[in-house]
Amino acid sequence: MNFLLRVWRQANAKTPGKLVDYEVHDISPNTSFLEMLDILNETLVRGEKEPVAFDSDCREGICGTCSLTINGEPHGPDHPGAVCELYMRKFRDGARITIEPFRVGSFPLLKDLVVDRSALDRIVQAGGFISARAGSAPEANSILVPKHDADLAMEAAACIGCGACAAACPNGSAMLFTAAKVSHLSLLPQGLPERQTRVLRMVSVMDAEGFGNCTNTYECEAVCPAEISASFIAKLNREYARAALQRGAGE
């Protein structure tokens, strides 16, 4: 298969970027999208040109490193799944494909298709954890968790932290990311002691990092490679309201 690629090239955050056209030829339909970019880069290196910088690591959809916007869609057309799980057989031969980075104000661009997503780490640092010092844990089966709650917590915990939710959102909101962590931990009995402070702090850092608000467009859910349900955002709002009321009442 042959493709015409329009790739965002930008040396660093200080210089302006632009879309540059490249052609790739004789690509097998069983090639993954990132392997197709590897092939492009091999050609560029052989032609003494600078290869395209793009992020990837596990290449099996779990580490959350890869972060491309393909034809305007974060992670490309094959949802649910990360870019590394996208295969060229999903495109028609001769297609013209535009490749851009995740575009979110809170993710500054480093180079070409690579952005800095450390804002997501800072949201977790604000409270996305359960304080359980190693050595102090009680016997595991002394904490009973109803299967339904454990399953639901797992659905939220499956988030891979890629940031596609924010990239897809017209407001650049990280609500789905934050909601997934808040929901995972507040659905479990172990997470209850810190329930109030957790949600208040995480939301406050999320706002401070410049992420926008949720206006229920559900773009986040549509592109999420881990199929995190937008209903967790409703849960985040409930958790937040509950915590704010409790705090207001001096509890």
Next chain:
Amino acid sequence: MIGRFDAKIPPGPLAQKWRNHRDHSRLVSPNNRRKFEIIVVGSGLAGGSAAATLGELGYRVRCFCFQDSARRAHSIAAQGGINAAKNYQNDGDSVYRLFHDTIKGGDFRSREANVYRLAEISNNIIDQCVAQGVPFAREYGGLLANRSFGGAQVSRTFYARGQTGQQLLLGCYQALCKQIAAGTVQMFPQTEMLDLVIVEGHAKGIVTRSLSSGKIESHTADAVVLATGGYGNVFYLSTNARGCNVTATYRAFKRGALFANPSFTQIHPTCIPVSGEYQSKLTLMSESLRNDGRVWVPKRKEDRDKLPGEIPETDRDYYLERKYPSYGNLSPRDISSRAAKEVCDEGRGVGPGGRGVYLDFADAIKRLGEQTICERYGNLFEVYEKITGENAYKVPMRIYPAVHYTMGGLWVDYDLMSNVPGLFVIGEANFSDHGANRLGASALMQGLADGYFVLPNTLPNYLAGQMGKRPSPDFPAFQEMEKEVRSRIEKLLNVNGTRSVDSFHRELGLLLWDKCGMSRHEKGLREALKRIPELREQFWHEVRVPGNGDDFNQSLERAGRVADFLEFAELMCIDALERDESAGAHFREEHQTAEGEALRDDENHAAVFAWEFQGDGRPPLLHREPLNFETVHLTQRSYK
């Protein structure tokens, strides 16, 4: 040699060694801990849990990872589960049995004392992870669920869907985040360790390069902990993430740390077969699939191009069930992998290129219904369909072995300290617990055991004598090392040849897979030892690394790693040649039983092979640590 080559196994009965050792180890008092700076390189299960726990204890920790976030370390990709000797299923499990299974699974090439400690600690890990909120699978009554896994006859594996590694890693990432917020841990993402600095015989710091800005920096510390994972990517194609590399441990080796059993590499039996030349990685299909899937190939090679549905039951060879009736499809990884290679070598392999075997769920679907199979493995079936375009509910999966894990690593003593005082090595990066073959669901166990429970108890034993000995970064050893690192980068950038870094990596990988992969023989290893230095020579003359060093430069990152692989590969082959026996994953064709099973030579080779660097271009020096088995009786492994 720097330091001492002494495993320092504590005296006393096996079951009491760890407790006795802790009772008599030195401690650092709480108000003194903040005076110590600890470097942890790597943020996976071992590094992340160690950094978080040391931070909780009050040490000042600097944690480094090459990924853009600590949460992306490759532990995240582990699918199946984590073992523990809880015996929640009342099926006869115990600490002793987990210990015994692990040491037998490793084909009696690991240390009794280390493995026993691992089994003992396994239960604390589950407690710890549950307390952190890891959403393990549950039964309807709210209790934890278990499943069985390859190489065991009990159900002792805890799991979170097919994403156990992810959930355990997020647990320790969150604990790490808490310590970062508390100020006890400073995190350096996108920062790669490029060398180790030794001051007066002690590991006292590292030199790093920022992958985003290219900045070279020295970091001093009172102790250095390497948790940098395995080196499976030396084969180019493996189930490892693209970034996994040997650089940190290999640099430490070149500075005097011993490298143990480098040839012990695990080939995982259930991966999606190779489909094309430009493939960048191989994808694992969790071993848990073997609980319900049946492995087979056609009995006759003429049938291999037929559709699987056209081959009647009588013409199928369920070779694992036939050869190993008591373990069947759950036989250990090394045995299952080799059996797959054998049937494909006989020409009975299926799929393009004939390198594949069927993993068939038809019987399980008939017995349990598609719904149940979907609940158990739905996500894996989806992954399989994404990659191959085939629906495994309708046609059997095709699988083939692929490089997955490395049992070898830097040599460590019982305290997990290398022969270089102050250099600790944990998780997959060390060699200690899995012998010649690792059983399923025990890598996660070892990473977390080392990080949460072993290292925090053994590190003070070293630190207690090191108060006030941390050098300043102006110390000449750091300046010299920075200079060396810079000149190496310059050298890579200035070759200015015509071939890409990946093309060399691919060639090295194919060579190793052929000569030092699932089976090895003297002639092949000697050929590899001749070819590797030639390839290395070519690399330094023909590689092309575009861009410069003071910038975000992914080609440069990869070039440095491949340069180290090109040296390390030689060490692997030397070790494989020297180990003139078969053991676990190390199968020397010269040494096999009449049935084609691995034949150990306990008299001469019941030992750890620890290699010491002797200078570029000179053969490494072998040190042998004899393995003394006080409790376990060495037997020919039998899974029949």
